[in-house]
Each structure stands twice: as C-alpha cells, then as structure tokens.
Amino acid sequence: MSDASASDAKTGEPIRFYGRRKGKPLKATRLHLLDTLLPQLAIPKPAGPIAPAALFAHAPERVWLEVGFGGGEHLADQATAHPDVGFIGSEVFLNGIGGVLKGIDAGKLTNVRIFPEDVRFLMPALPTASLERIYVMFPDPWPKSRHAKRRFIGPANLPELSRLLRDGGELRVASDHPIYVRWCLQHVPVHPDFAWAVTGPDDWRQRPADGFPTRYEQKAIAAGRPPHYLRFVRKARALPHCGGGAAQTASACLD
Numbered sequence: 354m355s356d357a358s359a360s361d362a363k364t365g366e367p368i369r370f371y372g373r374r375k376g377k378p379l380k381a382t383r384l385h386l387l388d389t390l391l392p393q394l395a396i397p398k399p400a401g402p403i404a405p406a407a408l409f410a411h412a413p414e415r416v417w418l419e420v421g422f423g424g425g426e427h428l429a430d431q432a433t434a435h436p437d438v439g440f441i442g443s444e445v446f447l448n449g450i451g452g453v454l455k456g457i458d459a460g461k462l463t464n465v466r467i468f469p470e471d472v473r474f475l476m477p478a479l480p481t482a483s484l485e486r487i488y489v490m491f492p493d494p495w496p497k498s499r500h501a502k503r504r505f506i507g508p509a510n511l512p513e514l515s516r517l518l519r520d521g522g523e524l525r526v527a528s529d530h531p532i533y534v535r536w537c538l539q540h541v542p543v544h545p546d547f548a549w550a551v552t553g554p555d556d557w558r559q560r561p562a563d564g565f566p567t568r569y570e571q572k573a574i575a576a577g578r579p580p581h582y583l584r585f586v587r588k589a590r591a592l593p594h595c596g597g598g599a600a601q602t603a604s605a606c607l608d
C-alpha cells in the first residue's frame with residue numbers, strides 16, 4: 354500500500370513533517386509499557402485497507418484520530434471522557450508514546466489504539482468517511498517560509514483529511530503560532546470541503562468546552578503565547594446521482 358506522503362519537488366525525498374523521534378532516556382515504567390502494552394495496542398504499518406471500528410473490541414460507531422499526540426495527555430483525557438468513541442492516536446516520538454501508554458494503563462482505557470509511526474502511512478489505509486473527528490493539536494509550526502511545505506495542515510494533507518472525515522465531522526486544530534494560525538485560515542476554509550465553524554470573535558481564543566489541555570498548550574500559555582483553537586467542519590458530500598442535474602446533499606435526496 355502506498356503512503357500519502359508528499360515529496361520534495363527538487364529532491365524527490367519524502368517531506369518530513371515532524372522533528373525528533375527520541376528524546377531523554379525513557380524511565381523503566383515506560384520502557385516496560387513499550388515492551389508489554391504497546392504490542393497489544395499498536396496498529397501495524399498497513400499492508401492493505403483497515404476498518405477502524407474493527408480495531409476495537411466494542412466496534413464503536415464513532416472513531417476519532419489524533420495526529421501527533423505528543424505526551425498523550427489530551428488523547429487519554431478525551432478517551433476517558435468518551436468511552437463509546439474509538440480513538441486512534443498517532444505519534445512518532447518514542448517518549449510521547451511511552452507517555453500515552455502510561456495514561457492508558459493508569460486509566461485502564463480500552464478504547465485507544467496507537468499508530469507509532471508517521472500518520473501518513475495510516476491514512477490511505479482508512480476508508481472514506483470513516484472518521485468523525487481529527488485532532489491536530491499544536492502541530493510543529495515550521496515557521497520559516499522555506500519549510501512551509503512541512504506544515505501538516507496544508508495542501509499536501511487536506512485532500513486526505515477531507516476524504517477521511519464523514520459529513521459533518523470535524524477537523525480540530527490548535528496552535529499558538531501566529532504564522533501557523535494564519536496559514537490554516539488561508540488554506541482550510543478555502544478548501545471546498547471545509548467550513549470554519551466560528552461562532553464569534555472570541556470563539557477561537559478559548560479552548561472548546563469539550564476540550565482538554567495538551568502539554569504543549571500549557572507551556573505556550575505559561576510562556577505568554579495565547580493558543581488559538583480552530584474547528585473546521587467537513588461539508589456534506591454531494592450525491593450527483595440522486596435525481597436532477599444539480600449536485601445534492603444526502604438530506605436533500607431524502608426530501
């Protein structure tokens with residue numbers, strides 16, 4: 354199965370969207386969880402299509418994806434708050450994977466699966482409209498314009514994010530970096546499949562009521578960098594075959 358990675362126009366090399374894969378030496382508890390719990394929860398690099406609900410014992414009706422969960426606090430908190438939802442978390446940073454395993458183990462969470470790799474290897478294997486929500490919390494900002502193509506939210510990944518979300522599903526992005534926030538607003542709402550769900554001038558300055566803080570977010574707030582919270586809704590797919598010449602939505606077809 355091919356991945357969805359974009360490649361550099363000059364070198365042909367896959368574009369890397371993330372920074373380091375390993376940090377400080379891992380503590381014994383985390384190493385133990387990486388050896389014992391990760392093999393039970395890890396989604397292997399796909400060799401073919403994957404039905405996300407089938408990854409979970411309770412075959413959830415709703416599956417949410419978190420891209421780059423960092424230390425995994427947000428993922429574990431969301432999974433605790435929504436036991437009926439199946440969560441897929443993807444992260445390449447080994448120390449972060451150790452962190453989320455600690456949260457999963459402590460909360461005895463049964464609704465989380467981990468893709469310990471670049472999420473772009475997983476996305477093409479997931480069926481169209483199979484996710485209800487995608488979180489990209491405080492993605493690496495790559496602020497230099499020569500690195501703009503590394504920004505996860507952007508022309509390289511938006512078509513795939515749009516394909517994966519079901520109608521009315523949400524792409525939730527948070528960032529404390531003004532360049533990244535501006536970049537998102539320049540790219541996502543102009544994409545034909547997404548609408549910015551903004552309810553008022555202060556809406557994007559406050560964490561959504563159903564949100565939880567991430568570690569990076571807490572550091573940003575402590576350093577005086579206010580985060581911005583962006584919610585983009587996946588528009589309803591048109592059903593051109595459903596009578597009439599004009600493209601229609603599913604609800605219009607039922608009327």
Ligand SMILES: C[S@@+](CC[C@H](N)C(=O)[O-])C[C@H]1O[C@@H](n2cnc3c(N)ncnc32)[C@H](O)[C@@H]1O
Binds near residue numbers: 372471
């Ligand atoms: C700035 S950190 C934020 C971590 C966390 N979301 C938080 O807010 O604390 C961004 C994370 O995204 C991860 N990441 C970047 N690109 C990724 C990709 N393509 N697949 C999976 N993880 C990725 C990085 O390894 C890094 O840990």
